[in-house]
Amino acid sequence: MRPTPLAAPLAALLLLLPALTHATPWEPLGDIDGVKTERQTKEDSPLFAFRGELTADIPLDVLAATFADPAQRRHWVDRYAEHITLEKTKLTEIYWIRFSLPPLVSDRDYILNTVAEIDRARGELRAEITSTTHPKAPEGCCVRAEVQRTFYRFSALSRTQTRLIVEVQTDPKGLLPRWLVNQIQKSWPSKTLNGLVKRAREVGSSHPEMRAWLDERFPATP
Numbered sequence: 342m343r344p345t346p347l348a349a350p351l352a353a354l355l356l357l358l359p360a361l362t363h364a365t366p367w368e369p370l371g372d373i374d375g376v377k378t379e380r381q382t383k384e385d386s387p388l389f390a391f392r393g394e395l396t397a398d399i400p401l402d403v404l405a406a407t408f409a410d411p412a413q414r415r416h417w418v419d420r421y422a423e424h425i426t427l428e429k430t431k432l433t434e435i436y437w438i439r440f441s442l443p444p445l446v447s448d449r450d451y452i453l454n455t456v457a458e459i460d461r462a463r464g465e466l467r468a469e470i471t472s473t474t475h476p477k478a479p480e481g482c483c484v485r486a487e488v489q490r491t492f493y494r495f496s497a498l499s500r501t502q503t504r505l506i507v508e509v510q511t512d513p514k515g516l517l518p519r520w521l522v523n524q525i526q527k528s529w530p531s532k533t534l535n536g537l538v539k540r541a542r543e544v545g546s547s548h549p550e551m552r553a554w555l556d557e558r559f560p561a562t563p
Contacts, residue, residue, distance in 0.1 A: 375531070390510035391510075419533050420441055471488055
């Protein structure tokens with residue numbers, strides 16, 4: 342399956358995001374390790390969608406560099422075991438990923454399609470992740486799970502501060518009790534956002550395009 346085109350189809354998808362994300366009100370769950378966490382009921386699923394929001398003292402270009410680098414994924418994605426990049430362009434990636442679960446629970450794997458967009462007008466990096474298929478993806482190692490939607494938004498608040506938002510709706514399939522899935526996924530936004538910030542600070546790389554935008558929008562003080 343080829344990566345999704347980035348022009349009109351992506352623009353149309355982004356216009357639909359508010360309707361998809363706020364079909365029902367978000368229910369506050371409080372602060373989990375510094376991340377404002379909420380959940381949303383889905384009429385067609387016993388599983389909740391979850392949302393996390395964090396404001397961190399880290400430049401957007403540093404955060405974006407780690408997020409965009411597949412080699413860094415192992416260091417910040419919660420329960421990461423391994424992945425294989427199957428196709429990649431500047432703003433898209435199709436990859437297979439396996440997640441390690443506790444003893445007596447089968448690992449889960451996904452084939453995911455990421456489509457990203459850099460919005461220079463707003464100073465944002467957005468990424469939409471959904472399940473897909475691919476002929477080169479490994480088969481048979483795990484229970485094949487499904488991501489209905491994972492959405493990231495990183496917004497520059499200043500030259501050194503960024504707001505991070507993640508929304509996730511996924512079905513791990515298999516025989517796991519729904520209440521257990523919801524309990525596990527409740528902490529996923531906080532672990533993922535905090536893990537990304539921590540790793541980005543450790544690496545300290547810079548995303549050239551976002552760095553150029555920051556230099557224009559927030560000129561350094563002489």
